[in-house]
Amino acid sequence: MSRAIGLIAEKHRDYTGAKIGMWLFLFTELLLFGGMFLLYAVYRVKYAQGFHYAATELNTFIGTLNTLILLTSSLTMVLSIAAIQRGDKKVAVLFLVLTILLGMFFLVNKYFEWSAKIHHGLYPNSPTLDTLQQGEVLFYGLYFTMTGLHGLHVAIGVTILIVMLTRILKQPYKSVSLETSQFQDSDTAQMALYDRGGNKLWQSEWIDDTVERVTVTFKYLPLKEKFHREDFTALENTGLYWHLVDVIWIFLFPLFYLIT
Amino acid sequence: MTMANEVMASGHAEASFYEQGRSSGIFAWIFSTDHKRIGILYLTSILSFFAVGVLVGLLMKLELIAPGKTIMEPQMYNAAFTLHGVIMIFLFIIPGIPAAFGNFLLPLMIGAKDVAFPRLNLLSWWLYMAGAILAVLSLFTGGGPADTGWTFYAPYSIRSAGNISLTVFAAFVLGFSSILTGLNFVTTIHRLRAPGMSWFRMPLFPWALYATGWIQIIVTPIIGITLLLVIFERAFGIGIFDPAKGGDPILYQHLFWIYSHPAVYIMILPAMGVVTEIIPTFARKTIFGYKAIALSSLAIASVGSLVWGHHMYVSGQSYLADWVFSLLTFLVAIPSAIKVFNWLATLYKGSIWLETPLLYTLSFIFLFSIGGLTGLMNAAVAIDVHIHDTSFIVGHFHYVMFGGTGFGFFAALHYWFPKMFGRMYNRMVSKVAWLLMFIGFNVLYFPMMIMGWQGMPRRYYDYLPEFHTGQLISTIGSWILTAGLILLAVNLIRALTKGEKAEANPWGGVTLEWKVPSPPPLENFEEIPQIDHGAYEFKGEMAK
Secondary structure (H helix, E strand, C coil): CCCCCCCCCCCCHHHHHHHHHHHHHHHHHHHHHHHHHHHHHHHHCCCCCHHHHHHHHHCCHHHHHHHHHHHHHHHHHHHHHHHCCCCCHHHHHHHHHHHHHHHHHHHHHHHHHHHHHHCCCCCCCCCCHHHHCCHHHHHHHHHHHHHHHHHHHHHHHHHHHHHHHHHHHHCCCCCEEEEEECCCCCCCCCCCCCCCCCCCCEEEECCCCCCCCEEEEEEECCCCHHHCCHHHHHHHHHHHHHHHHHHHHHHHHHHHHHCC | CCHHHHHHHCCCCCCCCCCCCCCCCCCCHHHHCCHCCCCCCCEEHHHHHHHHHHHHHHHHHHHCCCCCCCCCCHHHHHHHHEEEEHHHHHHHHHHHHHHHHHHHHHHHHCCCCCCHHHHHHHHHHHHHHHHHCCCCCHCCCCCCCCCCCCCCCCCHHHCCCCCHHHHHHHEEEEEHHHHHHHHHHHHHHHHCCCCCCCCHHCCCHHHHHHHHHHHHHHHHHHHHHHHHHHHHHHHCCCCCCCCCHHHHHHHHHHHHHHHHHHHHHHHHHHHHHHHHHHHHHCCCCCCCHHHHHEEEEEHHHHHHCCCCHHHHCCCCCHHHHHHHHHHHHHHHHHHHHHHHHHHHHCCCCCCCCCEEEEEEEEHHHHHHHHHHHHHHHHHHHHHHEEEEEHHHHHHHHHHHHHHHHHHHHHHHHHHHHEEEEEEEECCHHHHHHHHHHHHHHHHHHHHHHHHHHHEEEECCCCHHHHHHHHHHHHHHHHHHHHHHHHHHHHHHHHHHHHCCCCCCCCCCCCCHHCCCCCCCCCCCCCCCCCCCCCCCCCCCCCCC
């Protein structure tokens, strides 16, 4: 019997495919922001003066702080993925929580920054803004649109990170199915379960060549050495998304805060 | 080997995907991740919206039957052409062939069990329906139906009292659905081709879907952001497209056409793929110039993404830009012509079997050629200044989009109907319906081009008396065309229940979808096929 039955681990899902899909999606995100960067470029050239004045109004301190926060969060994200690839769940969770907190911190800063601007009457369609020159009106139009959409992406990213966190916390078990399909004409087999006392709990039908497939599913607590890199594609994809959000900010920051 | 397979397949009384799995009730459909069910969901919803679009178009033509008011007020007319455009573009032509036939057939044609992301696929359909529902809601809420035309040009779309924001948001959601479908297909083709199916052994409909998928991924985000900006503009007055605040409406046009011109290639490429499948089957001959056709799809996709400025010759872009965009537009004609000549070369000396799918295909080539050649006229700057915003453009557009993609869609419907539903329609009736459509189509749209040449503007509610004859002929054409469509619909709907059972391979096709039973089983293939030759080898098949 042991000769006939080769146990083959069930095939993995197509992780490369999942990665390709994610990269394509990130590509669409880049193009979405690309449209806005295009508008920024055109208006920056057309209204250099107005953009210059408006940019001096932005709070470079909060901008810099937020840049540091997002860069650090990308680091913690990578550390979390690296930890889970080593099978170190505790560290992975710790860094994931840190990433989430940093993301939230970014949003809180953004909130105060926006509130201050709105308090000063600098928001689209405001009476104050309409008295300023056209370049400044467009600067703030673009500023609120682009940082707003970016902020929305940060919020979505944080939500996905929280979902990933709960998934990792909830699923300590990993299951693997073993299959056989190598029956030959005269082979038969039977499966039975025994408890600790040696009593038979259950016994299967005779398995002969009319059976195409036998599946045994194990559920077990994963040990360090049982982790596979591919098992964490979902977390890696989340990480990719998070880095994208970071990269976009790295362009937004100098364009709005630094160039004056 | 293939023959043996077919005999087996048709001999099987195996259950199809309609019976297998969770098969009863509407939930088995709207929550199914099976690509075949999703394909049929799309087909049903797309055809329903198409019917609405046809009805609105019919009413517009009726309004134009005589000068002055006939059946509706001018504001209503504006709403009608906007609605007609939005439905036909976003709900019918763009998703039409890829989402309905692509979903059903792509995995079958490349020897896969499903697409790469089945759940994402279902999400695409849900987003499509959500977008459609929002579009319908926008008609009855807010300031009434949008009246800007499907192009939503700023600054009018910022000022119009109509319910623009919701309509535009509907288009945004539909765009998202389109992106997900494209992303799914590109990944599927990269990852799930059957063993042995190299890129150049892949059938050409998947090739067309591959090129389409890339355009969807590359350009749809641009319309996404553009439409969002229109909403922000209306809600917050950010000023980006508002000349009163220093914004530039021409930038809106740029961003809009960066998507919407390549979008016509999203519409036409899959139809070209369909035609490329049908011609070898009904000419009993290997496709001529396989690689040229496959690569010309990619060429159309890439050059076609760089021609948007030809919509803006009279909008105030620079002469240099006019010149460059004109040149690039002429270049797109080359890969398009490569396809046409290869189709003709395939037909040449083939043993032609003139069935309904081929009739639609031949009319596709004829009508698309007229549409394509008039397209070159539009691309020439000097001529375009004369015919810009006239009904010549409307005529040209319908020759490409309806004569091209529309007829391609119906070719696909008649070609794969037996595969999808396991029934055969009445072929005689389907030929009569085709004839009515072909005649009606030309009677409807050809006068538009003549009148446009003579100066009849597009989107006008009223016209000078000298256009009366042309408008009258055109309106009569719309009735003939609709009669054909009704006959087509009745014939196919009747066939769903009363048609005779279809064999696995009624047309003698050689691509993989014909090697499985009609309709296919849930898992598509009992065993994933091994591919050891090109997609269109008829040798050995002729003996049957």
